[in-house]
Amino acid sequence: MRYAMAIDTKKCVGCSDCVVACQTENDVPIGYCRDWIVEVTDGTYPQLETEIRSERCNQCDNSPCVRCCPTGASHYSEGGIVLVTPEKCIGCAACIQSCPYDARYTHPKGYVDKCTFCIHRVKKGMEPSCVAVCPTKCMYFGDLDDPNSAVSKVLKTRKYKVLAPEAGTKPNVYYLI
Amino acid sequence: MREEIIISGRMNLGVDPVLHAWGWEISVYLFLGGLAAGLLFFAGAYYLLGKGDNYPAAVKKAPVLVPIFLVLGLAALFLDLHHKPYFWRLYTNIKFQSPMSWGAWTLMIITPLSMVWAALHIREWFPKWDWKFQWIRDLEDFFSEYKKHMAWAMVLLGVILGIYTGILLSAFNARPLWNTSILGPLFLASGLSAGSALILLLSKNERERIIFTRIDLILIGIELFLIIHMLMGFQASTQAQIDASHIFLGGDLTAPFWIFVVVLGMLVPAALEVMELRHIKVPVIIPVILVLLGSFMLRWLICNAGQLSRYLY
Numbered sequence: 001m002r003y004a005m006a007i008d009t010k011k012c013v014g015c016s017d018c019v020v021a022c023q024t025e026n027d028v029p030i031g032y033c034r035d036w037i038v039e040v041t042d043g044t045y046p047q048l049e050t051e052i053r054s055e056r057c058n059q060c061d062n063s064p065c066v067r068c069c070p071t072g073a074s075h076y077s078e079g080g081i082v083l084v085t086p087e088k089c090i091g092c093a094a095c096i097q098s099c100p101y102d103a104r105y106t107h108p109k110g111y112v113d114k115c116t117f118c119i120h121r122v123k124k125g126m127e128p129s130c131v132a133v134c135p136t137k138c139m140y141f142g143d144l145d146d147p148n149s150a151v152s153k154v155l156k157t158r159k160y161k162v163l164a165p166e167a168g169t170k171p172n173v174y175y176l177i
Numbered sequence: 178m179r180e181e182i183i184i185s186g187r188m189n190l191g192v193d194p195v196l197h198a199w200g201w202e203i204s205v206y207l208f209l210g211g212l213a214a215g216l217l218f219f220a221g222a223y224y225l226l227g228k229g230d231n232y233p234a235a236v237k238k239a240p241v242l243v244p245i246f247l248v249l250g251l252a253a254l255f256l257d258l259h260h261k262p263y264f265w266r267l268y269t270n271i272k273f274q275s276p277m278s279w280g281a282w283t284l285m286i287i288t289p290l291s292m293v294w295a296a297l298h299i300r301e302w303f304p305k306w307d308w309k310f311q312w313i314r315d316l317e318d319f320f321s322e323y324k325k326h327m328a329w330a331m332v333l334l335g336v337i338l339g340i341y342t343g344i345l346l347s348a349f350n351a352r353p354l355w356n357t358s359i360l361g362p363l364f365l366a367s368g369l370s371a372g373s374a375l376i377l378l379l380s381k382n383e384r385e386r387i388i389f390t391r392i393d394l395i396l397i398g399i400e401l402f403l404i405i406h407m408l409m410g411f412q413a414s415t416q417a418q419i420d421a422s423h424i425f426l427g428g429d430l431t432a433p434f435w436i437f438v439v440v441l442g443m444l445v446p447a448a449l450e451v452m453e454l455r456h457i458k459v460p461v462i463i464p465v466i467l468v469l470l471g472s473f474m475l476r477w478l479i480c481n482a483g484q485l486s487r488y489l490y
């Protein structure tokens with residue numbers, strides 16, 4: 001099992017619903033977020049192109065954050081999801097330094113926190129809350145090993161990219177372009 | 178051309194707008210660790226070379242300070258941890274791929290070792306020192322038998338600790354400015370240089386001072402070479418690293434880097450040390466303070482510059 005997400009940059013309008021849904025679902029402390037919106041404008045006026053992306057932890061296959069964690073608090077869980085065990089985390093922030101996507105932050109309680117792909121929902125057969133709430137239905141979630149999952153299907157038909165592939169982390173969040 | 182980049186919706190404390198997950202604590206920790214590594218290395222090496230009596234400051238006097246530096250360094254590291262009650266988790270496993278982990282274990286071995294060595298030489302500072310209890314005196318005699326083994330361990334662990342202070346940073350490929358293997362040798366050289374400067378300050382022996390002045394000059398030369406080598410390496414690397422190196426080559430931290438690290442921390446003390454060797458009297462405290470300050474600034478600036486360098490946005 002390999003959980004992955006595909007996000008359609010052509011459909012995303014940058015409404016931040018996914019950000020708020022995540023904050024509510026996961027009790028993210030005020031002033032922090034596990035997912036966020038990036039708007040990139042390329043080109044020279046008048047030939048401009050804008051891309052809007054909803055970003056989060058990429059649940060990388062080759063995660064530097066898991067590698068550098070001195071206590072094993074950061075670890076791979078089922079389906080390749082990278083999780084942090086608060087009771088093992090010493091809050092050294094090595095993993096924050098190691099993530100090329102800056103997807104982690106120190107929770108006010110001291111441990112490091114990040115996106116979990118809403119594993120607590122996924123285990124019950126539901127979608128991650130950001131995927132479920134998206135008004136334009138621009139996110140696809142599922143198991144890459146299952147050819148019939150939403151994410152496998154959309155990756156078969158659409159062009160996609162990952163962010164900063166040169167960082168070598170083998171990310172599992174795909175952006176449809 | 179990428180004309181504009183707007184980021185919205187993310188404002189995580191310590192991460193945005195610029196990463197500052199590591200503050201002064203880590204720089205202090207790396208500096209004190211490097212200094213302690215340098216002192217231990219020289220003490221062990223010259224003891225093994227049979228120079229204990231020729232170079233008393235290096236072998237006997239300076240290492241007494243090492244446990245203080247290590248404890249202060251560890252205290253700084255502890256301050257940096259955000260989930261303090263769980264710090265003991267560092268010692269429930271060894272993770273070889275995590276520099277933090279093997280650094281913690283190296284310190285776990287090297288700190289008590291340095292304490293024993295310091296205890297054996299405490300009379301260099303307090304000639305009338307008496308251990309009060311017989312069992313401590315017995316322990317002292319016991320460890321005195323193993324000084325040679327301890328010296329070997331100090332040389333080896335000194336090098337590991339010195340390099341580790343650099344590798345801790347260079348292992349992060351997410352921060353292009355840190356991601357160079359030069360950082361290990363550079364921080365080792367800087368730690369050794371800081372160590373030799375402190376020995377210079379403590380030494381009352383003419384011969385020892387000349388030797389350590391020469392050693393420090395060579396180390397400063399190596400550091401300069403490594404810094405130039407590192408910056409040239411960045412220029413020949415990926416865009417992310419070219420951008421990162423601009424922090425020191427025209428960007429935000431250019432002035433502090435060249436002024437505090439290169440000029441005041443290396444070139445000026447080197448010039449003063451050359452004058453000293455030519456018998457022009459310079460108060461030794463000046464080059465020593467400059468070298469120590471330069472060594473700290475090197476770590477402080479690289480620690481901060483790395484957090485300014487990134488792949489995205």
Ligand code: SF4
Pocket residue numbers: 056057058059060063064065066082098099100101102103104114169
């Ligand atoms: S995106 Fe960052 S935090 Fe998430 S798995 Fe990859 S390296 Fe780790």
Ligand code: SF4
Pocket residue numbers: 068069070071072073074084088089090091092093094095096111112
């Ligand atoms: S902050 Fe926590 S999860 Fe991150 S590397 Fe340190 S111990 Fe591991």
